Amino acid sequence: MTVYPVTDNFAAEIGDIDLSIPLTEADRTEIAMAFDRYSVLVFPDQHFSTDQHLDFARNFGPLETTIHAVRSGAKLRVRPEIADVSNLDAGEAIWGKDSRKRMFEMGNRMWHTDSSFRRVPAKASLLYARSIPPVGGHTEFADMRAAYDALSDDMKQRLRGLVAEHAIMHSRRKLGFNDFSDEENQTLPPVPQAMVRRHAGSGRTGLYLASHAGRIFGMKDEEGKALLQQLIEHATQRQFVYTHRWRLHDLVMWDNRCTMHRGKGYDDLRWPRDMQRATVSDVAPTCEQEGIAVPVAA
Numbered sequence: 001m002t003v004y005p006v007t008d009n010f011a012a013e014i015g016d017i018d019l020s021i022p023l024t025e026a027d028r029t030e031i032a033m034a035f036d037r038y039s040v041l042v043f044p045d046q047h048f049s050t051d052q053h054l055d056f057a058r059n060f061g062p063l064e065t066t067i068h069a070v071r072s073g074a075k076l077r078v079r080p081e082i083a084d085v086s087n088l089d090a091g092e093a094i095w096g097k098d099s100r101k102r103m104f105e106m107g108n109r110m111w112h113t114d115s116s117f118r119r120v121p122a123k124a125s126l127l128y129a130r131s132i133p134p135v136g137g138h139t140e141f142a143d144m145r146a147a148y149d150a151l152s153d154d155m156k157q158r159l160r161g162l163v164a165e166h167a168i169m170h171s172r173r174k175l176g177f178n179d180f181s182d183e184e185n186q187t188l189p190p191v192p193q194a195m196v197r198r199h200a201g202s203g204r205t206g207l208y209l210a211s212h213a214g215r216i217f218g219m220k221d222e223e224g225k226a227l228l229q230q231l232i233e234h235a236t237q238r239q240f241v242y243t244h245r246w247r248l249h250d251l252v253m254w255d256n257r258c259t260m261h262r263g264k265g266y267d268d269l270r271w272p273r274d275m276q277r278a279t280v281s282d283v284a285p286t287c288e289q290e291g292i293a294v295p296v297a298a
C-alpha cells in the first residue's frame with residue numbers, strides 16, 4: 001500500500017491496494033493511521049460488488065441504514081445499507097425533473113457533514129463512483145480542523161461548550177423542501193451536537209457544523225443562526241477546501257467528524273451519475289464524547 005499526499009494533511013491518494021479482498025491487519029492499521037492524519041482518502045480504480053464495498057466499510061465500524069428506508073412506500077434502487085446518491089430512479093432511469101428524490105438530494109449541494117441529524121452521527125462515509133458525468137459533479141471538502149486552528153482565541157473561547165440543534169428538516173427547509181411524512185418527522189427529530197470536537201485519532205480540535213444545524217442552544221434564534229452562518233463561511237474559504245474531481249471507480253472515504261462537503265452541479269437530467277455510499281456510525285453522541293451536558297430545549 002502506498003500513500004501519496006494530495007495536500008499536506010487533508011487529502012491523500014492510496015494506491016497498491018485491492019479493496020475487493022479482505023484487508024490484512026497491517027493494511028487496516030495503515031489505512032486507519034492515514035485516516036487519522038488525512039480527512040479524505042482517495043482509492044482510485046477499485047472494482048467491487050456492493051457486498052465488498054460494505055465489507056470494506058465494516059472495517060471501520062458499524063454501518064448506517066439509509067434514512068429513505070424509514071419512509072413507507074419508498075422504493076429503494078439499492079440495498080438499505082447504501083445511501084443512493086445517484087440521479088437514478090428505482091428503474092435505473094434518470095430521475096424526473098420534479099421528482100421528490102431530485103428535490104431531496106438538492107440538499108447535498110449545501111455544505112454539510114453526513115448524518116449530523118442522527119443522535120450518533122456518521123464517522124466515515126465511503127462513496128464509490130459507478131458512473132460519472134463527463135463534466136461537472138465534483139465534490140468539495142472543507143477541513144474543519146484547519147478552520148478551527150485559524151480562528152481567533154476569542155472565538156475559540158466563545159465556542160467552548162456550545163451545542164447546536166441539527167435536523168434533516170432544517171437543511172431541507174432552507175431549500176423550501178417540506179415533503180416529510182409524519183413517520184419521518186417522528187423518526188428524525190432534532191438532535192443536539194457539539195459545535196467543537198476533539199478528533200480522537202489525531203488529538204486535534206475541529207469545528208462541527210452543517211446545513212442541518214438550525215439553532216444554537218442558549219441563544220436567540222437570530223444570533224445562533226448568524227453565528228452558524230459566519231462559521232460555515234469561515235470554514236469553507238478556499239484555503240480550507242479540497243475539490244475532488246471524480247474518476248470512474250474512485251472510492252473516496254472521508255471523515256465526517258472533522259470535515260464538511262458538498263456536491264457541485266452537473267447536467268443531472270442528461271448524464272447518469274451513479275454514486276453509492278456506505279456510511280460508518282460514530283461511537284457515541286457528540287456531546288457525550290465531549291463531556292458536555294445536553295442542554296434542555298428552550
Ligand code: OGA
Pocket residue numbers: 085108114125127137138139140261262263264275277
Ligand atoms: C454524500 C454527498 C455529494 C456528491 O454522498 O454524502 O453529499 O457530490 N455527496 O455526490
Ligand code: MN
Pocket residue numbers: 108112113114261
Ligand atoms: Mn453528504
